[in-house]
Amino acid sequence: MQWQENDVIQNSNWIKKRKLHNVDFFSDVFSKRIYSNRYHFEDLANEIFYEIFEYLDLYDIYKGFFNLNQRFQNLIINSNFLNQINISTMSKSKFEYYHKNILLPNKHRIRLIRLSNPFMNELIFSSAYTILRFIHLETLIFDHIEMKDFIKLINHLAHLHELYSLIISLADHIQSLSVLFSSIFQLKKLKYCKIEYTIKDDQNQKSISFDLTRHVFSPIQYLIINGDFPFNSLNNLLSCLPELHHISIQSLVNSNDNIKIDDLSYYIHLRYLKYVSFKLNSIDFNKFENIIKQFFDYVEILHLTMNSDEKYLNAKLWQQLIISYMPYLRIFDMKYQGSIENKYDIIKQFSSSFWIEKKWFFTHEHDWKSTMDRGVFYSSIPYRRKDYMYYWASDEQLYSHNQEENFNSVNHLFICSKIKDHCLKCFPNVNQLTFTLFFDDWNDSIVRNLNCMISLEQLTKIVLEPYRIPLKDIIRLLCFTSNLHTLQFHTFGLHHNNLDVVRRNYAFEYASKINKIKSLILHGRCSLNELEFIVNLFPQLKCLETGMNRTEIQQIIRFLLSKTHNKTQHLFYLCIAYTPKYINSNLYLWW
Known part of the structure; x- marks a missing residue:
């Protein structure tokens, strides 16, 4: 089963965009049927109204059509619009109308709810009685919620037997990862979970460690963690997820606690784990190697980003690990950010026959004009990579066995140096842009060069x-x-x-x-x-x-x-x- 964040919402938005280009359809409908035949608006077929509704927000549909007559009431009640409640940012008065007239009368049929601010959370889930009325709720998305409010909700959410997808973004700093995850693990039907949180810079590292002393198991199959997670607690986390298929952690960090990998005596084989994506922040290669040996037997797709320890650039070490402990690996996507000065001989080892036969190719980029210490070594085939870091120069030598790069999957571009004149890289689907450095000579040429790489109008x-x-x-x-x-x-x-x-x-x-x-x-x-x-x-x-x-x-x-x-x-x-x-x-x- 393929899982994507907010599939229903994203697909709906995509359909709307595509339909905006279908001018001929609406031109024919309105010019031929309405103007030529003098039909009234309400004489249009139900199918046409459903097409029109695709352009509108549920709030506008309800307020504009529901009270017109019985026919429109039936159209809206019998549609699928009321199954998916995506409450984006809106004013308080607008939300109060939405809550009273749309959400509350239809809570028994709602399958997806997305809430955009902490005030909405409090109003909708004000009591256990209200929560338990959402009997068919499958997907719940909190864009911002306080930890204390989430803990209050979690016991009641456990009684929603169809809730299989949870996406939460915490509004306050996390105090205890153990409390957060032990709460989530109470949801015994949960299959997909995405969590976003922040930690105070000066917070005691011991307080955020994940350490479940008793073995708690969760049925989660897809886990995405956007936040700092202590590397020394990774064993404990993985041992709680026997059905895990897919895991992505935005930032694995060193912690100061005394938990060591070898201290945890209980391990499980993750037979279903196929996809792993980690960003390793100052994690020694030897430590991560132990994780691979213990849990990655069945992994097929591995995405790694790291920023320290040049052992990660040792192709021979990786080759031995892959052959011995990851026999099913078919995609190896690596990105090393940091110093690559005087490491070219090591990097060239990734051009051996082992890597060529598997069609795993690599290159590196860096800013020649600033310092050789800043650069990135990465897999040149993007494997549907959604973000890309642009540096000034690239090493063409490692392209000898590689085809032209395809950046169609990239939607977030990071500009990490001045843009090269007449840059040949093209990112046709980028809609998000991040500048990480300031350029003293920012002028019209910067905008011009940038527009050669991406469509500025698309951002x-x-x-x-x-x-x-x-x-x-x-x-x-x-x-x-x-x-x-x-x-x-x-x-x-x-x-x-x-x-x-x-x-x-x-x-x-x-x-x-x-x-x-x-x-x-x-x-x-x-x-x-x-x-x-x-x-x-x-x-x-x-x-x-x-x-x-x-x-x-x-x-x-x-x-x-x-x-x-x-x-x-x-x-x-x-x-x-x-x-x-x-x-x-x-x-x-x-x-």
Whole structure:
């Protein structure tokens, strides 16, 4: 069985996009049947209404059609729309209508629920009685939920006998992985689980270790962990998952506890484990080798990213491991990030007959102009890799047995150095872009070269990690990315500009008219004047996350909530970062 995150939601969105291009269909329907034959709108066939509904949100369908007449009520009640409740970001008043008229009357038939903020969690699952009425619920998605609220819910969720898929993103810092996973393992029907969490930088490592002293078994087959997980606890975790098929961990980290691999006397054979994807942060090769020997007997697909210990670049060690302990391996996808200086002779071992016969090819890239210590060695066949890190130069010698790279599967591109003029790499399906470095000579050529690699019009999210990117360059980028809906950058650029002068610039005026930014994350603190600039630049803004000067918080909130102007007419969700005594040191407002 193939599992994908939010399959129903993603497929629905894909269908809608495809149908938007089918102009002829609607042209024929409306021009021939309505205008030529003078039909009334309600005379259209049910099938046509279902086609129209594909374009609309469930909220708009219900509010616009349900109370028209009995026919439309029956159309909506007998459709599949009410089986899948994807409550995206919306205002509080809109959600209250949604909750009362759509969700509560249909909870007995709902199979999927997705909630986008912690306020929705509290309103929908306010009592055990309410939870148990969702008798056919199969998939539950919490985009943001506090740990204490999740723990309250978990005992009741265990009584939902059809719940097999759980996706959670925790809003606060995790305090104990043992508490989190032991709670999830209570769900005895669960097959798919995706967890996202964060850990405080200064948190005691012992407190986050995963250590179930008694053997607890979970039926989970697909497990995805987006967060730091202690490597020394990996044995314990895997030993709790006898039916595991697929595991992905975003970050395996060293911990300071005293649990050692050899201390755990109980092991199981993971006969169903076929897919493994790990990012190893400062994990010694020898330690990871023990994990391979113990658990990877039946693994067929192995994706690894690592950033230390040059033993990972030793092809002979890998060859011995694969032959002896991973006989069924058919995809070996490795990415080593770090120093590759003076390691070319070692790297060339990956061009031996063993690797060529299996059609496993490798190359490396690095930024020649900055330092030889920064680079990446990786499998050149992307194996449907969804992200790609771009560096300035690549080593052509390792391409001798390789075909042209195909980047069709990549949807997230990381720019880690200045873009090469006339770059031949093409990423046709990238919709998310992250800049990891600041370029002193950012100019129009950067945008031009970038547009040769990707379609800027296709981008929906951009993350600008460097704090020094000038405001004028951010605005210039907005002029070429009119379909962007999410943007993230540092407030540094706001602090070092005369914003009144910038506001009179033509680029500002053009960018403010064409951009469709709905969600904005600002790292750092904003003043009232800077927030006024922001809402003028992003007039369609719905969700805003930023830090604020404590002395101006009341003034800023009063401005954002004011009805004397229409600059924030779409804004309904605000996260004020760095505020003590609130969730994750943040204050959330929803109206």
